Amino acid sequence: MTQHSLAAGQRSSWLPPLPVIGAKLLELRRRRVLMIVTVAFTVALPVIFYGIRLIFHLGDPARYALAGAPSAFATAVTVMDEFGFIIAVTLGVTAGTTDLTDGMFRHLVITGRSRLALYLARIPAGLSILLSLAAVGFTVACLVTGFLGSPLPAGAVIPSPGAMTDAGLWLELDLVIGFTVGLGLGSLMGQRTVPVILLIVLEIIITPIMSNHVLPFFIDGQRLLVGVAMDQLKPAVLAGGTRIGPGGSIGLNIPPMPTWAMITVIAGWIIGWSAIGAWKMSTRDA
């Protein structure tokens, strides 16, 4: 008999094939409550937001501005971002934990498929749901702004297609961050509740405080928070017309970050948490 050392490496492909991604997509898609909440936070939210504005405007045009006013666009996208981040985290944590909590992880490992491939399959599966729905919601915001924004009040301008694209990409990037961090933390902890709570606290409590306060003796360490970097990267159209990214941090009370620093922090969070999740998945007892 040929005997091999236990230390020998594994030759399984780490790249997930399409059927494996499709299988994970099926598993997530069939989670009815999760999908309802995801659609609500990404698509229904802007529809309701603009619907209410439209009704108010039609009821009292003198008091309520046009549904598609430029200021409404910034508000809509900001709200979509806050709620979208929460649902991105929830979706990521769910994608990272359900195989384990449902007892399927063991079956999947026994198929011989590389654990890394199983982990990586979760990323396109989850993001395909999240980003497509967010794109639909964002398109609603753009369409309303484009078609129901005129006539404009004096001095106001409709955001250009380029500015809207910037805002859309920024929104999608924030959701990618929420998803990958949630996926990594969920895979690391192996359970849903605590990672979701931790990341929501990070997003809605810690990050706003860190973005807007210079903390004594903290030597700008808050720049390492991904939310702070994303706030500095926020397009001007979402920041009341003021560019707060590279070249200025008006609206924030911390010194501006150079572009390379923002990119490094954002990439670090995405890659770092993905690596942690993949490591845990590869070494976890099934």
Add this chain to the structure above:
Amino acid sequence: MRTNRAVRGPASTRLASEAAPDRNGGWAVEVHGLTKRFGARTAVDNVDLLVPRGCAFGYLGPNGAGKTTLIRVLLGLTRADSGTMSLLGIPVPSRRRDALARVGAIVDEPRFHGHLTGRENLKILAAARGGNAAVQIAPALARTRLTERADDKVSAYSMGMRQRLGLAACLLADPQLLILDEPMNGLDPAGMHEMRDMIRGLADEGRTVMLSSHLLDEVQRTCDQVAIVDHGQVIRQGPIEELTESAGTAIEVQCSDPPAAARALGTLGIASRITITENGLTVTLAAGPRREQAAEITRRLAEAGISVYSLQQTHASLEDWFLSVTSRFGEEK
């Protein structure tokens, strides 16, 4: 290290030689010097195990003996601390994917995504397996008699149906080797009968079935060969008939006062085990001339004033053998 009993090679194993799917022969499972520790506790201690191809092989042991741990190590669910192993002649974990391509396994209670149907769960597993596993879904459902309920959510399945779905998941690989860890757990008598028939049918097709269980009766009915594990070590291995023969014979005694008879014979030194039954007691004999031992039993019971109605010689059951072996092992410790 304790020396394990020598095991038979494939040439001397009836089913392995007749039904081995691989012309090269060899072992379905081969393990040498495998050790797995959890902190200070050694769950699997320097185990050697050889499972011949094409037979139903029982892997027996009391709860906590290390059965599931060894299976988990074999399947790559956890890492071994030392040792070498192979499945179907392919070394693991170095070529785990190749080895597992024709292996199906149930480990512990089979659990699935409850919000998906049985068919969808199998689709996920087939996608992970790749190849033509997806083609095997319908035949696997049919074979496990789940076709009619395949489109129901698994959360609505009974324990028996989940066990069958677990077996269906195993069949996606068109396996040469099935490793089933306590597949009868939680099943009612009808479910156990059904599962036993399915396992026996798979073995009769020439597939190797390694069945881990603490249900001795089920193993005796289902398997051709067994290994017994205790305290993380394989302490005996071989065909069931040979092992039970080696455990000696038993004598069923019908008498007027079975408890008193058990006490009287307990001091005699010829019995490896005495069990009080409904009609009397069963005395499993240790090694020695059986006729003289039977005579000695009669004499001792007469001296104790116990009326003997009948003495009948029987073969020791797997349970008798198991208990005699594990108790000897315990004494050696």
